[in-house]
Amino acid sequence: MNLVQFFAAHWSEIMRSAFEHIRMVMIAMLLAAGTGIPLGIFATRWRSLRAPVLGISNMIQTIPSLALFGFLLPVPWLAERSSRLAIVALALYSLLPIVRNTYAGIMGVDPAVREVGRGMGMTGAQLLWRVEMPLAMSTILAGIRVATVIAVGVATIAAAIGAGGLGEFVFRGVAMVDNQFILAGAIPAAVLALTADFTLGLLQKRLQRHN
Amino acid sequence: MNNPDGSIAIQFSNVTYRTADGRPLLAHLNLQVLTGETLVLLGRSGSGKTTTLKLINNLLACQEGQVIVEGKSTNDWDPIRLRRHIGYAIQEVGLFPHMNVEKNVALVPQLEGWAAEKIHGRVEELLALVGLPPAEFRRRYPHQLSGGQRQRVGLARALAADPPILLMDEPFGALDPVTRADIQREFKALQQRMHKTVVFVTHDVREAMFLGNRIAVLEKGALQGVYSPTEFLQSKDPVVAEYANVLRSEMEFMQEVRKASR
Numbered sequence: 448m449n450l451v452q453f454f455a456a457h458w459s460e461i462m463r464s465a466f467e468h469i470r471m472v473m474i475a476m477l478l479a480a481g482t483g484i485p486l487g488i489f490a491t492r493w494r495s496l497r498a499p500v501l502g503i504s505n506m507i508q509t510i511p512s513l514a515l516f517g518f519l520l521p522v523p524w525l526a527e528r529s530s531r532l533a534i535v536a537l538a539l540y541s542l543l544p545i546v547r548n549t550y551a552g553i554m555g556v557d558p559a560v561r562e563v564g565r566g567m568g569m570t571g572a573q574l575l576w577r578v579e580m581p582l583a584m585s586t587i588l589a590g591i592r593v594a595t596v597i598a599v600g601v602a603t604i605a606a607a608i609g610a611g612g613l614g615e616f617v618f619r620g621v622a623m624v625d626n627q628f629i630l631a632g633a634i635p636a637a638v639l640a641l642t643a644d645f646t647l648g649l650l651q652k653r654l655q656r657h658n
Numbered sequence: 659m660n661n662p663d664g665s666i667a668i669q670f671s672n673v674t675y676r677t678a679d680g681r682p683l684l685a686h687l688n689l690q691v692l693t694g695e696t697l698v699l700l701g702r703s704g705s706g707k708t709t710t711l712k713l714i715n716n717l718l719a720c721q722e723g724q725v726i727v728e729g730k731s732t733n734d735w736d737p738i739r740l741r742r743h744i745g746y747a748i749q750e751v752g753l754f755p756h757m758n759v760e761k762n763v764a765l766v767p768q769l770e771g772w773a774a775e776k777i778h779g780r781v782e783e784l785l786a787l788v789g790l791p792p793a794e795f796r797r798r799y800p801h802q803l804s805g806g807q808r809q810r811v812g813l814a815r816a817l818a819a820d821p822p823i824l825l826m827d828e829p830f831g832a833l834d835p836v837t838r839a840d841i842q843r844e845f846k847a848l849q850q851r852m853h854k855t856v857v858f859v860t861h862d863v864r865e866a867m868f869l870g871n872r873i874a875v876l877e878k879g880a881l882q883g884v885y886s887p888t889e890f891l892q893s894k895d896p897v898v899a900e901y902a903n904v905l906r907s908e909m910e911f912m913q914e915v916r917k918a919s920r
């Protein structure tokens with residue numbers, strides 16, 4: 448059986464895993480953006496938060512991904528469902544690029560532009576939402592883009608704790624020493640990563656147009 | 659000027675402003691800006707003109723003395739209210755790069771919660787006023803404008819909510835001399851109708867003479883004196899005389915050129 452025939456024979460299973468994979472990554476990214484962007488913003492507002500926020504997200508990323516899954520296993524609510532655990536682990540793992548780019552994007556806004564905003568009588572919140580965030584948006588999106596590509600890859604490891612996704616094929620292939628199984632997981636995962644990278648790249652370019 | 663009772667819009671009383679490390683950028687500044695007049699702050703680069711301007715809208719706060727705007731110390735004003743009461747136009751970065759012309763001009767009225775139709779009408783009116791046909795320019799972004807057009811938009815934006823006071827920090831700098839003369843002339847005509855209180859920063863003597871009802875000369879963070887254009891030309895003060903000499907020698911040079919060409 449060649450690879451094409453293998454893909455045809457396992458098509459519905461591959462698609463199901465791919466959707467599991469996408470679902471995991473998307474929820475994790477929403478979670479990561481939902482916490483990472485506010486954390487990045489807080490770090491720009493309160494200097495004392497800068498070091499701990501950036502330090503902790505940096506530290507999380509240095510943990511090997513398999514170990515991070517393992518560390519979370521004893522956490523009560525998370526361990527009830529393996530996909531839940533996987534999503535939280537992925538989100539934690541994606542925090543650093545999002546927090547760092549949010550921080551850098553806002554801090555990178557020309558101080559003179561910020562001062563003009565203040566001079567026109569904007570409140571802190573108006574300055575943030577009307578000036579700083581729009582100008583930082585393409586940098587923030589670049590962080591989300593990096594985080595997404597990494598998460599697509601790391602999500603294959605989630606199969607190790609039974610969370611499903613394309614990793615299942617990879618792990619089965621490794622166990623059976625069968626390259627076709629490995630490729631049935633690896634190729635769709637690569638396609639997903641490239642597609643995410645390309646789409647978010649387009650979005651980023653659109654945002655950059657006027658800056 | 660239209661100020662029969664000579665009321666004071668802005669007053670600096672014994673203002674000293676220091677940097678974080680204690681170096682004074684402005685020392686013992688006493689200055690009054692009359693309601694409806696155009697006061698030009700003239701001085702060399704680094705003399706403290708921008709610093710003086712930012713003390714008025716509380717972007718900077720002085721450590722000694724006080725700045726009084728319409729009878730109330732800037733410390734007692736709510737800074738947001740104070741700044742929306744004062745139009746602010748500056749050179750170069752002035753416009754927000756991510757907003758088109760319409761959004762830039764509409765900003766303060768929007769912050770003030772005007773109705774959408776009223777804002778729309780106001781933007782059209784202002785763009786026409788500064789010589790930019792709204793239909794052509796409304797949707798353009800700052801990077802799609804020439805330097806002169808950007809400065810016109812900056813002026814329109816500063817005027818948007820019709821503030822009684824305008825602060826202008828070298829708003830016509832970095833323009834070619836012909837465009838600059840045009841926009842200066844238009845601004846002067848505009849001001850003769852508007853009667854706003856204007857504090858105008860420049861280091862260009864000719865601009866100061868042309869636009870100012872009075873000229874305040876700053877030198878190394880201290881006020882050298884305040885002069886009407888006529889007094890300015892006749893002043894014996896060495897710093898002021900130096901400026902006047904620049905003008906005089908330019909004029910003499912022009913006369914020579916004219917003589918030679920006959």
Ligand SMILES: Nc1ncnc2c1ncn2[C@@H]1O[C@H](COP(=O)(O)OP(=O)(O)OP(=O)(O)O)[C@@H](O)[C@H]1O
Binds near residue numbers: 683706709710861
């Ligand atoms: N935040 C700051 N910290 C320290 N020094 C400053 C600060 N801001 C300005 N200065 C210094 O204060 C002096 C006055 O600055 P200011 O910007 O008021 O000058 P200016 O008259 O507007 O000059 P220019 O014509 O070049 O714009 C300058 O010597 C400048 O280097």
Ligand SMILES: [Mg+2]
Binds near residue numbers: 707708709827
């Ligand atoms: Mg200046």
